[in-house]
Amino acid sequence: MMKQKILVVDDEESVRETIRLQLKSTGHEIIEAEDGKQAILLLGQSNSHGVSVIICDVRMPNINGIEAVSFFRRDHPSIPVIVLTGYPDIKLAAEFVEKGIFDYVVKPVEKERLIAKVEKAAIQSAVMNIVD
Amino acid sequence: MNDKVAQTVKTKGITRRFLIIFSVAFCLLLASASTHYFIVERSERIERETRELLNIRLGKAAIERDMQDVISDLTFLARHNETSGIFLPDNLDARQALAQQFRVFSEQKGRYHQIRVLDETGQEIVRVNYNNGEPIATSETLLQNKSDRYYFTETWATEGRNTYISPFDLNIEHGEIEIPEVPMVRFGTLMFDENGNKRGVLLLNYLGSTVIEDFREATANIADHAMLLNSDGYWLSNVEKDREWGFMFGRNDTLAEHFPDAWQRINARDTGQFSNRDGLFSFTTVYPISSSQGNLGDGLGSLPADTSYYWKAVSHLPPQSFSASLGEFLRRNMPLYSTMFIFLAASSFIVALTRFHHRQAVSEVETERSFRELLERRVDERTDELKTAQVEKDLVVQHLIQAEKMTAIGTMASGIGHEINNPLYAILGLAEAIRDDDSREQARGHAGKILSYTKDIAAIVRNLTGYARPFSGTEHKPIDINEVIHKAVSMVKRSLYDDRIEFRTDLGGLPGFSAHSEEIHQVFFNIIRNGVQSIEDDGSLMITSRYDGEKIVINVKDDGKGIAPEDHSKVFDPFFTTKDPDQGEGMGLYVVHQIIQKYKGSISLESVVGKGTTCVIEFPILPSVKKGNP
Structure with missing residues (x-):
């Protein structure tokens, strides 16, 4: 799999660091945002071009996960979003699914599982880009 | 509804008490009225009886006084003239002088129908007729022989200087009762000569109307029921004139006929008073002669009393005349007893009312007391119940608080999950890095972080369990x-x-x-x-x-x-x-x-x-x- 650009949105440094650690072996480029607002700003910048997958938390200051995902899906529908959250909440999951997310993953998630999900999402992202 | 019932109970209660109190009070009133009546009746009876007796006695005294006067006249005329020679056959002068004396006497006294002297043969020798206030002496030729008349023979038969007194009757002239009736009593006494030989008789025809009038005057207070009777029970004086002189007219109209029982008692005793079903009889016996002679005092010596000749002075009050006194009593005392009756009724009502209210107050106090006791008991019971209930409620509330807390924990479980899952995820990631990387130095750094995250999780869990744990103890x-x-x-x-x-x-x-x-x-x-x-x-x-x-x-x-x-x-x-x-x-x-x-x-x-x-x-x-x- 070729090198991808992954956007990680989470207010917790520990979470961002863990994702970095788990995805390190894949060689993908990790760009980080501390909240929904920062993520939206990043996606608008040129250096964010080519983001294949967004990994997004739910509980965040300023713009929370739900609002952020709504934005992502509206302005960047081709980028698959993996919601990575501490809330094992089926209703919340359903809400995200309705918004068209790629996957809903509850923390803590094992390295292999996260990589598999990210890879799958990256493939879908690639397909979507070809279609576009 | 309750008000109505209460009103009925009140009315009944007051009425019942009123009836009881009033009955007692009324009985007392009746008793005192009875006593009052008894006293009044008794005093009236005594007064009545005394009055009757007194008046009858007054009547008797009046009659006897009259009789005394008559006998005094008789005695005086006889004694004064018996030795004046009037019995001498030729002494016409003496007889004329006597006639003159008798005329004056008759005129002065005004109560003698005739004054006569008869000689021992019964021949009238002097006779003066009253002639309605103009006395005249009968001329010698018109003088009659009365030897066959009872008053001559009876007087002639008397002894010594005694007085003969004829029955009280009506004058008879020429064989017929003189009209208008002239009640008459003849008094006679013997006349003696110096030697004490009986020579003739002095006769006074006394006009009985005087004695009857005097009797009536004396008994004026009881005039409507006072009567004078002779010893056979015939009326000499009666308020009913028709009854008088029955024996003269052949009428058997006597007190004995009308009231045999009463007459028997009257006749049996000298003086007395009694009541029977016919009424109150008060009576006394009048002795015309004995009373007079007892009082003569003319030095001629005491003469034996003649009690065989008497009249009866009687008063008769029929029962209705004094049984009406109850009505009279009531009439007289009605205002007093009406007032007392009303006063008693009012007082009884007030007392009944007061007693009822008092009783009610007492019972209310008692009811209130028992109610209070009941209430206190209830309160105690209820307090116990409430204490138990409170304990139960506290327990329920405690359970609710706990349950609610658990619900709250449930609703924030996702938040907690996030809280825990973040460090847990970091630990996982770090642990994976240690597993996969060879760098010991790097692994040491990861382990340090793992320790730190583990402590975070421990703190969160401690916090949560501390909160979720049920409270124990009351301290x-x-x-x-x-x-x-x-x-x-x-x-x-x-x-x-x-x-x-x-x-x-x-x-x-x-x-x-x-x-x-x-x-x-x-x-x-x-x-x-x-x-x-x-x-x-x-x-x-x-x-x-x-x-x-x-x-x-x-x-x-x-x-x-x-x-x-x-x-x-x-x-x-x-x-x-x-x-x-x-x-x-x-x-x-x-x-x-x-x-x-x-x-x-x-x-x-x-x-x-x-x-x-x-x-x-x-x-x-x-x-x-x-x-x-x-």
Whole structure:
């Protein structure tokens, strides 16, 4: 799999660091945002071009996960979003699914599982880009 | 309805008492009236009897006085003239002189129908007729021989100087009763010569009307029922004139005929009084001769009394004349007894009323007392029940508080999950890195982080389990409410996905508050969570605390959607909620209220729809625990 650009949105440094650690072996480029607002700003910048997958938390200051995902899906529908959250909440999951997310993953998630999900999402992202 | 019954009971009670009291009082009145009547009747009877007897005696005295006068006249005329030679055959002068004397005497006395002297042969030798006040002496040629008349023979038959007295009857002239009737009594006495030989007879025809009139005058007070009778019971004087002189007219009209029993008793005794069914009879015996002779005192010696000749002076009151005295008594005393009757009735009524009210008051007091006792007993029982109920209620409330707490934990489980899962995820990631990387140095750094995250998780879990654990024991410890508020705020924050809500606090210095910190925590967690849930988008929640010297006052102010006025009174009710079913069971504020009540505190809400809600919680500080800031 070729090198991808992954956007990680989470207010917790520990979470961002863990994702970095788990995805390190894949060689993908990790760009980080501390909240929904920062993520939206990043996606608008040129250096964010080519983001294949967004990994997004739910509980965040300023713009929370739900609002952020709504934005992502509206302005960047081709980028698959993996919601990575501490809330094992089926209703919340359903809400995200309705918004068209790629996957809903509850923390803590094992390295292999996260990589598999990210890879799958990256493939879908690639397909979507070809279609576009 | 009850008023009506009470009125009936009252009327009956008063009536019954009135009847009893009045009956007794009326009996007493009757008794005293009877006594009064008895006394009056007795005194009237005595007075009546005395009056009757006295008047009868007055009548008797009048008659006897008259008789005394007559006999005195008779004696005087006889004694004065018996030796004046009138019996000498040729002594015409002496007889004429006597006639003259008799005429004067007759005129002066006015009570003698005839004054006569008869000689021993019964021949009238001097005779003066009264002639209605103009006495005339009968001429010698017209003088008659009366030797065959009873009054001559009877007088002639007397002994010594005794007086003969004829029966009281009506004068007869020429064989017929003289009309108008002339009642007559003939008095006679012997005349003697110097040698004591019987020479003739002096006769006085006494006009009986005088004695009858005197009798009537003397008995004027009882005139309508006084009577004079002869010894055969014939009336000589009677208010009913037709009854008089029955024997003269051949009528058997006597007292004996009308009242045989009474007559028997009257005749048997000299003087007396008795009552029988025919009435009251008062009587006395009049002795015309004996009484007179007893009083003569002319030096001629005492003469034997003649009790064989008598009349009866009688008064007869028929029963109806004094039985009417009861009616009279009533008539006379009616005003008195009417007044007393009315007075008694009124008094009885007042007494009945008073007694009834007294009795009622007593019974009311008793009822009240027994009611109070009953009430006290009930209160005691109820207090026991309530104590039991309170214990049960406390237990229920305790269970509710716990259940609500667990529900709250459930609703914030996702928040907790997030809280724990983040460090857990970091640990996982770090552990994977240690496993996969060879660098010992790097592994050491990861392990250090793992330790740190593990401690974070431990703190969270400790916090949660401490909160979820049921309170045990009743011992309270002084707690810092501000600290509890901080914890509650942080717990609520953790349950939120974002920080769109701004939490602000302005917590003043508070004294220690003696309580279970978990319960107070539950109060603030619920109130703050409610405030947060009421904020739909962005908003803020302001918490202030202060101590005013008597109580701790905490305000939790949100700028959420507010509470509708109609729901204000219901928010503390159990199972009341306006939230989605998944956001709670509606027990939160109920439990908050129960806990605050337990600590004698209060909670009130001020809310404006669309503007927000301010929740004011107050906890009183008892003097013993006012120890300044902990």
